[in-house]
Amino acid sequence: MKNLTLAAAVSFGLFASLPAAIAADGHGHAAMPMSTQQAQMSEGEIKKLDAATGKVTIKHGPLHSLGMGPMTMTFHVKDGAMLEGRKPGDKVRFLAEDHGGKLTVTTMEMSH
Numbered sequence: 366m367k368n369l370t371l372a373a374a375v376s377f378g379l380f381a382s383l384p385a386a387i388a389a390d391g392h393g394h395a396a397m398p399m400s401t402q403q404a405q406m407s408e409g410e411i412k413k414l415d416a417a418t419g420k421v422t423i424k425h426g427p428l429h430s431l432g433m434g435p436m437t438m439t440f441h442v443k444d445g446a447m448l449e450g451r452k453p454g455d456k457v458r459f460l461a462e463d464h465g466g467k468l469t470v471t472t473m474e475m476s477h
């Protein structure tokens with residue numbers, strides 16, 4: 366219980382600091398320190414992917430960067446090469462951003 370309370374306090378503190386980080390460059394990326402970006406990354410499982418069209422369907426947990434709850438949905442990827450070596454069933458950690466209404470995965474790594 367003690368740990369849960371601490372985790373909640375930490376996430377709240379992070380959430381509260383987000384608008385400032387996003388305001389830093391007007392787009393919500395690039396200016397973000399790595400530790401903040403890491404903390405914003407979400408867990409997911411790849412369901413479907415298409416490197417040619419740069420799309421990936423991910424069953425994801427809460428997306429802190431977009432204020433989204435858990436669901437399965439299709440994202441664009443910043444670079445089709447990000448999908449190289451990935452396959453359905455892979456557990457990943459990723460960061461998605463709203464690029465002019467297109468939800469785009471900008472960072473993806475294998476989850477361990």
Ligand SMILES: [Cu+2]
Nearest residue numbers: 433434436438
């Ligand atoms: Cu979603």
